[in-house]
Amino acid sequence: MAKQDVKDLDWSNLGFTYRDLPYSYNEEFKDGKWQNGGLTTKSTLTFSEAAEELHYGQEVFEGMKAYRRKDGGINLFRPDMNAKRLNNSAERLVMQTYPEDKFVEAVKAVVKANQEFVPPYGSGGSLYIRPFMVGTEPVVGVTASSTYTFHIYATPVGAYIKGLKPMPYVVSEYDRAAHAGTGQAKTAGNYAASLLAGKKAHDAGYAGELYLDPREHKYIDEFSGANFFGIGKDGKFYTPKSESILPSITKKSMLTIAKDLGLDPTETHIDINDLDQFTEAGAMGTAAVVSPVGSLTYKGNKHVFFSETKPGPVTQKLYDTLFGIQEGDVEDKYGWVVPVEL
Numbered sequence: 001m002a003k004q005d006v007k008d009l010d011w012s013n014l015g016f017t018y019r020d021l022p023y024s025y026n027e028e029f030k031d032g033k034w035q036n037g038g039l040t041t042k043s044t045l046t047f048s049e050a051a052e053e054l055h056y057g058q059e060v061f062e063g064m065k066a067y068r069r070k071d072g073g074i075n076l077f078r079p080d081m082n083a084k085r086l087n088n089s090a091e092r093l094v095m096q097t098y099p100e101d102k103f104v105e106a107v108k109a110v111v112k113a114n115q116e117f118v119p120p121y122g123s124g125g126s127l128y129i130r131p132f133m134v135g136t137e138p139v140v141g142v143t144a145s146s147t148y149t150f151h152i153y154a155t156p157v158g159a160y161i162k163g164l165k166p167m168p169y170v171v172s173e174y175d176r177a178a179h180a181g182t183g184q185a186k187t188a189g190n191y192a193a194s195l196l197a198g199k200k201a202h203d204a205g206y207a208g209e210l211y212l213d214p215r216e217h218k219y220i221d222e223f224s225g226a227n228f229f230g231i232g233k234d235g236k237f238y239t240p241k242s243e244s245i246l247p248s249i250t251k252k253s254m255l256t257i258a259k260d261l262g263l264d265p266t267e268t269h270i271d272i273n274d275l276d277q278f279t280e281a282g283a284m285g286t287a288a289v290v291s292p293v294g295s296l297t298y299k300g301n302k303h304v305f306f307s308e309t310k311p312g313p314v315t316q317k318l319y320d321t322l323f324g325i326q327e328g329d330v331e332d333k334y335g336w337v338v339p340v341e342l
């Protein structure tokens with residue numbers, strides 16, 4: 001596959017697809033230690049046919065973005081949290097951890113090396129960054145690998161869902177993660193488990209699927225790649241508390257933002273039969289940013305939130321605040337934004 005030429009990019013129509021950029025980052029773990037990685041122009045990886053990750057799924061990943069500021073600079077958003085979460089995920093899958101400060105430096109190096117691919121301010125696009133780690137040892141029996149590859153690629157993306165357009169979602173009959181399973185780890189297997197549910201949802205005309213808690217199928221868990229929030233009739237911000245959801249950095253940030261906006265945020269069990277308690281609902285995550293949920297269909301009954309055509313005022317405000325902080329237009333009171341030195 002040829003490297004992407006920056007001149008061939010249409011910044012206003014990037015979509016959410018992979019493009020092969022000039023630089024990636026790669027580092028190997030072997031003989032009990034990380035082997036001094038660095039930037040590489042190689043965007044393919046080579047493994048044994050018996051590599052652990054190919055058969056037993058030892059893989060963890062992160063999803064981050066670099067945002068172009070109005071002054072031409074580039075921001076990362078809370079990259080230290082991604083570094084921590086990668087290691088939490090790795091521990092759940094009995095993998096090596098990667099030093100957190102090195103992780104942040106590696107991400108910065110990839111962004112700097114590919115800086116011309118960070119979409120312009122105001123285009124709605126950003127540079128999506130995908131750090132990941134895989135177990136590479138050839139194994140037949142099920143054991144944790146003793147060798148790993150840590151790798152980062154980046155690719156320019158447009159808004160995951162263009163504009164703040166409300167989308168229809170459906171409550172899935174499937175689970176993406178078990179109650180005491182790997183739901184809190186950002187790992188490939190959870191996504192493999194969600195593909196059929198996602199295909200059925202898309203085939204039926206929905207933008208995506210919402211999962212319920214795997215134990216009782218009674219409380220809202222999350223979407224396949226984003227956490228859920230609802231704005232109650234009481235004006236408060238609600239988001240599910242669950243052991244099988246991914247601890248979203250966007251969600252964590254939104255709890256703080258919602259508090260500052262006077263929305264008295266609460267993490268609690270949200271009964272799927274209580275949807276009429278909410279005036280607005282949305283999905284939140286790095287890819288989704290804040291996306292309004294127009295409707296949710298559960299057991300054949302479609303529940304419409306604020307509107308199927310326009311975002312609710314609170315959802316809009318949450319989006320404007322979060323994206324404003326990320327792009328550097330809204331004051332960063334908590335030191336979340338990390339500029340990349342170019």
Ligand SMILES: *Cc1c(COP(=O)(O)O)cnc(C)c1O
Binds near residue numbers: 186286
């Ligand atoms: C990555 C992810 C999210 C969003 O997490 P952020 O840190 O906000 O990007 C939510 N749910 C799942 C299942 C995820 O994999």
